[in-house]
Amino acid sequence: xxxxxLLVIVALGQGAVLVGLIVxxxxxxxxxxxxxxxxxxxxxxxxxxxxxxxLGQCGSDDVLRALxxxxxxxxxxxxxTWSARVASERWQELSRALEHQWWPRLVRANSRSARxxxxxxxxxxxxxxxxxxxxxxxxxxxxxxxPAVQLAAATTLERVGSPVLVAAALDQLPFLGxxxxxxxxxxxxxxxxxxxxHLLQLFRRLDDPRLSRIIExxxxxxEPVLRAGFTTLATHRDAEVRTQVARALGKFPHAESVAxxxxxxxxxxxxxxxxxxxxxxxxxxxxTLPLVRAALQDAEWxxxxxxxxxxxxxxxxxxxxxxQAEVGPDAASRDLARLVLGLSAQALMEYAA
Amino acid sequence: xxxxxxxxxxxxxxxxxxxxxxxxxLLVLSIPEVWAQTRLAEDExxxxxxxxxxxxxxxxxxxxxxxxxxxxxxxxxxxTLEYRTFEVVVVNDGSKDATLDQxxxxxxxxxxxxxxxxxxxxxxxxxxxxxxxxxxxxxxxKENGGKADSLNAAINASRxxxxxxxxxxxxxxxxxxxxxxxxxxxxxxxxxxxxxxRVANGCTVKDGRVTDARVPRRFLPGIQVVEYLRAxxxxxxxxxRLGGSLIISGAFGLFRKEYLHAIGGYRTTSxxxxxxLVVRLHRYLRQRKxxxxxxxxxxxxxxxxxxxxxxxxxxxxERWHRGLIAAxxxxxxxxxxxxxxxxxxxxxxxFTFGEMLAPVVExxxxxxxxxxxxxxxxxxxxxxxxxxxxxxxxxxxxxxxxVLEEVSFRxxxxxxDLVRLLGxxxxxxxGYRQLTVWWRLKAFLGLWTRRHAWGEMTRKGFDAPGKQVVx
Numbered sequence: 001x002x003x004x005x006l007l008v009i010v011a012l013g014q015g016a017v018l019v020g021l022i023v024x025x026x027x028x029x030x031x032x033x034x035x036x037x038x039x040x041x042x043x044x045x046x047x048x049x050x051x052x053x054x055l056g057q058c059g060s061d062d063v064l065r066a067l068x069x070x071x072x073x074x075x076x077x078x079x080x081t082w083s084a085r086v087a088s089e090r091w092q093e094l095s096r097a098l099e100h101q102w103w104p105r106l107v108r109a110n111s112r113s114a115r116x117x118x119x120x121x122x123x124x125x126x127x128x129x130x131x132x133x134x135x136x137x138x139x140x141x142x143x144x145x146x147p148a149v150q151l152a153a154a155t156t157l158e159r160v161g162s163p164v165l166v167a168a169a170l171d172q173l174p175f176l177g178x179x180x181x182x183x184x185x186x187x188x189x190x191x192x193x194x195x196x197x198h199l200l201q202l203f204r205r206l207d208d209p210r211l212s213r214i215i216e217x218x219x220x221x222x223e224p225v226l227r228a229g230f231t232t233l234a235t236h237r238d239a240e241v242r243t244q245v246a247r248a249l250g251k252f253p254h255a256e257s258v259a260x261x262x263x264x265x266x267x268x269x270x271x272x273x274x275x276x277x278x279x280x281x282x283x284x285x286x287x288t289l290p291l292v293r294a295a296l297q298d299a300e301w302x303x304x305x306x307x308x309x310x311x312x313x314x315x316x317x318x319x320x321x322x323x324q325a326e327v328g329p330d331a332a333s334r335d336l337a338r339l340v341l342g343l344s345a346q347a348l349m350e351y352a353a
Numbered sequence: 354x355x356x357x358x359x360x361x362x363x364x365x366x367x368x369x370x371x372x373x374x375x376x377x378x379l380l381v382l383s384i385p386e387v388w389a390q391t392r393l394a395e396d397e398x399x400x401x402x403x404x405x406x407x408x409x410x411x412x413x414x415x416x417x418x419x420x421x422x423x424x425x426x427x428x429x430x431x432x433t434l435e436y437r438t439f440e441v442v443v444v445n446d447g448s449k450d451a452t453l454d455q456x457x458x459x460x461x462x463x464x465x466x467x468x469x470x471x472x473x474x475x476x477x478x479x480x481x482x483x484x485x486x487x488x489x490x491x492x493x494x495k496e497n498g499g500k501a502d503s504l505n506a507a508i509n510a511s512r513x514x515x516x517x518x519x520x521x522x523x524x525x526x527x528x529x530x531x532x533x534x535x536x537x538x539x540x541x542x543x544x545x546x547x548x549x550x551r552v553a554n555g556c557t558v559k560d561g562r563v564t565d566a567r568v569p570r571r572f573l574p575g576i577q578v579v580e581y582l583r584a585x586x587x588x589x590x591x592x593x594r595l596g597g598s599l600i601i602s603g604a605f606g607l608f609r610k611e612y613l614h615a616i617g618g619y620r621t622t623s624x625x626x627x628x629x630l631v632v633r634l635h636r637y638l639r640q641r642k643x644x645x646x647x648x649x650x651x652x653x654x655x656x657x658x659x660x661x662x663x664x665x666x667x668x669x670x671e672r673w674h675r676g677l678i679a680a681x682x683x684x685x686x687x688x689x690x691x692x693x694x695x696x697x698x699x700x701x702x703x704f705t706f707g708e709m710l711a712p713v714v715e716x717x718x719x720x721x722x723x724x725x726x727x728x729x730x731x732x733x734x735x736x737x738x739x740x741x742x743x744x745x746x747x748x749x750x751x752x753x754x755x756v757l758e759e760v761s762f763r764x765x766x767x768x769x770d771l772v773r774l775l776g777x778x779x780x781x782x783x784g785y786r787q788l789t790v791w792w793r794l795k796a797f798l799g800l801w802t803r804r805h806a807w808g809e810m811t812r813k814g815f816d817a818p819g820k821q822v823v824x
Contacts, residue, residue, distance in 0.1 A: 004735050007742050010742050011741055011742050011745060014742065014745035014748075015745070018745070018748060018749060018752060021749075021752045021753065021755075022752070022775065024756060025756055025759050025771065025775070028759055028760055029759065029768075117389075117392040120392065120396055124396060147538075147540055148393055148396070151539070152396070177537065177542075179409050179534070179537040179538050180539075180540075183407035185407075186406060186407055220406075301469060304468075305468065305469075332468075334466075335466035335467070335468045336466075336468045339465050339468050342463065342483070343465075343483070343488075344485065344488060347483065347488035350440075350488050350489060351488075351512075
C-alpha cells in the first residue's frame with residue numbers, strides 16, 4: 001500500500017466518523033425529546049398524586065401506580081423530592097408498600113451489580129425507602145468500593161437504626177476524610193443510642209492511632225454521656241487528640257469541662273490552645289475570663305484571634321477586656337481588639353464559626 | 354535538497370501521528386469519565402448536603418484590577434452562591450479606576466485593622482475592609498502587583514482551609530461550589546479541584562447569573578465556545594483518567610490552602626500563574642510522596658467573557674503560550690523523570706512536545722509541504738490530501754467535544770445553537786486554526802521581551818441589575 005492510498009483510507013474513515021458523529025448528535029437529541037414528551041406528563045401526574053396522598057385524599061396504591069409508570073431513576077428522583085415533605089409515619093407506610101412492587105425489587109437486586117452506578121441507584125433508593133429487611137444489603141453497600149455508593153448507603157442510617165449498621169459505619173469512620181466524617185456524623189445522629197455505646201468502647205483504646213478522628217466525630221454528636229470520656233482524654237499525649245478534646249468540651253458547660261479547658265489553654269501546642277480558648281468562649285464561664293484575656297497576648301496569631309472572638313461572647317466583662325486591650329501596650333492585642341470590637345453581631349457569629 | 358525535505362516531512366508525519374494518537378487516547382478516556390461524572394452529578398442530593406454541616410468552609414478569592422464595570426454585580430453574585438459556609442476575599446490590586454469606590458458604596462465598607470499574619474510576601478497593603486451589609490465579605494486594598502500577587506494577598510487574608518480563585522469577571526453558577534466540593538465528599542486525597550469555564554458571550558445574564566445559555570453568533574467568540582468545550586470536556590476529562598492534569602483554570606479552581614502555603618503561593622513572576630501553580634503543586638506532592646489527586650469536575654460551571662476582537666484574543670493566546678513555554682522550561686527537570694510518576698512521564702512530555710512545540714511543527718509542516726510542492730519533492734494532490742487528513746483530525750476532535758456536551762450536560766438546548774456549534778467545529782480548522790498557530794508562534798519570539806502584567810481585556814461588563822445579553 002502506498003502512502004497516498006493510506007491517506008485516502010484515513011480521509012475516508014475520518015469522513016465516515018464525522019458524518020456518524022453528526023448523525024449521533026441528531027438522533028440523540030431526537031430520542032431525548034421523545035422521551036421527555038412521554039415522561040414529563042407522567043412525572044407531573046405523579047406530583048399531583050403525591051400531593052393528594054400527602055393531604056390524605058388518596059391511598060398509597062395510586063402513588064405506587066404513578067411511580068411504576070416512571071423509569072426507576074426518575075421514580076427515585078421523585079421520591080427524593082417528596083421525602084422531605086412527607087411526615088415520617090406516612091413515608092414508612094409508603095416504604096413498606098414499595099417492598100412488594102416489581103421495580104423496587106429490581107433496584108434492590110442491583111446491590112450486587114458489577115456496575116457502580118447501579119449500586120449507587122440502589123443505595124439512593126434504600127436511603128429513601130429501606131426497611132428492616134434491607135439491613136444486609138445496606139451493610140454490603142456501606143462497605144462498597146465506590147465512595148459515592150458508601151455515602152449514599154450511609155444516608156440509610158437515618159431511616160434504619162440498626163446497631164449492626166451503626167457499628168459498621170463507625171468502624172469505617174477513622175479511614176474517611178474529614179468531609180465524609182462530618183456527613184456520617186449528620187446521618188448517624190438519629191441512631192444516637194447505638195452510636196454512643198460503640199463510641200464509649202472506642203474511647204478506651206488509648207493507643208489507637210484513629211482516636212483523634214473518633215473524638216472529632218463524637219464531638220459532633222453533642223452527647224452529654226460522652227463528656228466524661230472527653231475530660232479523661234484531655235491529658236492524652238497526642239496533641240491532635242487534645243485538640244479534638246478541646247473542641248468537643250466547648251459544647252458541655254460543666255465544671256469539669258471548664259477545669260480541663262483551663263489546662264488545655266496553656267498547652268504547648270498552639271492548635272490545642274486555640275481550640276481551648278474558643279471552647280472557653282462558647283461556655284463563657286466568668287471565672288475563666290483571665291485565662292482568655294491572657295490568650296489575647298499569645299505568640300500565635302490564630303490563638304489571639306480565637307481569644308478576641310471568645311471575649312466577645314463573655315458579655316460586658318469581655319467587652320471591657322477588649323476595650324482595655326484596645327488601648328493597651330501590646331500592639332498585636334490592640335489590633336485584634338479593634339478588629340473584634342468593630343464586627344457586627346452577625347459578623348461575629350460568622351467569624352467565630 | 355529533496356531528500357532533506359522528504360525527511361522533514363516524514364518527521365512531521367510521525368509527530369502528527371503520535372500527537373493525534375494521544376488525542377485519540379484522551380478522547381477514548383473521556384467517554385467513561387463523562388459517563389461517571391454525569392451519573393454522579395445527576396445523583397447529587399443538594400438539599401441534604403445543604404442541610405448537613407459536612408461541607409468544608411471555603412474562602413473565595415477574587416483578584417480585581419480595573420474592574421469597576423463588573424465588580425458590584427460579580428461580588429453580589431458570588432455572595433449569593435448556594436453554600437453553607439464561605440467568605441469572599443476581594444483584592445483590589447491598585448486599580449486606577451473606581452473599583453474600590455464601587456465596592457465601598459455597594460457594600461458599605463469600613464476599615465478594620467490588619468491582624469492576620471502575612472505568610473506569603475506581597476506588595477504593601479493599603480487597607481483591609483469589612484462590609485456592614487455583607488458579613489461574609491472582606492476587601493483587601495493593595496498596591497499593584499499583578500494577579501498572582503493579589504491571589505497571595507487574598508490567601509493571607511483568608512480564614513478557611515479551602516480556597517477558590519475566581520476572576521472578578523467570572524459568573525459562577527449558584528450550585529457550582531456544591532458541585533465542586535463533590536470530590537472532597539468522595540475521598541480525602543484531594544489537593545485541588547478544577548471546574549468548567551464556559552463562554553458567556555451571547556448568553557443572557559440577569560443579576561449576575563447566566564439565565565439563558567446561547568452560542569454567540571459572532572465568529573470569534575463562537576469558535577471559542579468549541580475551543581473551551583474541547584479543552585474542558587474531553588481534554589481535562591481524559592487527563593482525569595491519566596492522573597496528570599497540569600491545568601486548573603485560574604478563573605475557577607479550588608485548592609487546599611495548606612499546600613498553597615507549602616509551595617509559597619502563586620509565583621508573581623510567572624506569566625500564566627495557574628499552570629505554574631499546578632506544576633509546582635505536583636512537584637511538591639510527588640517529591641514528598643504525598644498521596645493526592647487533582648481531579649477535574651465538569652458540572653460546576655463558571656461563565657466568562659472571552660475576547661471578541663482578534664487583537665485582544667491574539668494577545669491572550671500569545672500570553673498563554675508564553676506561560677506554557679516558561680513553565681515547561683522552568684520545570685524541565687520533571688520531564689521524563691520517573692520520580693514524578695505520570696506527571697513526569699506523560700503530562701510534561703505531552704505539554705512540552707504536544708502543546709508547546711505544536712505551532713512550530715505545524716508551521717514547519719506548512720512550509721515543508723509548500724517547499725516540497727514547489728521543488729516537486731511532493732506532488733500537489735498528495736500534499737492536499739495530507740492537509741485534509743491533518744485538518745480532519747482537528748474537526749473530529751472538535752465535533753467529539755460537541756457530542757460530549759450533547760450527551761452529558763446539554764447547556765445549549767436550541768437547535769440553532771447546535772447548528773452553530775457544529776458549524777464552528779467544522780470551520781474552525783480553516784483560517785482560525787492557522788491564526789492561533791501564528792499567535793502561539795509569536796509567543797516564542799516575545800518570551801524574553803514581555804513583562805508580566807494583567808492580561809489586557811476590554812469588557813462590556815455584565816453590569817447593572819436586570820437582563821442583559823453579553824457580546
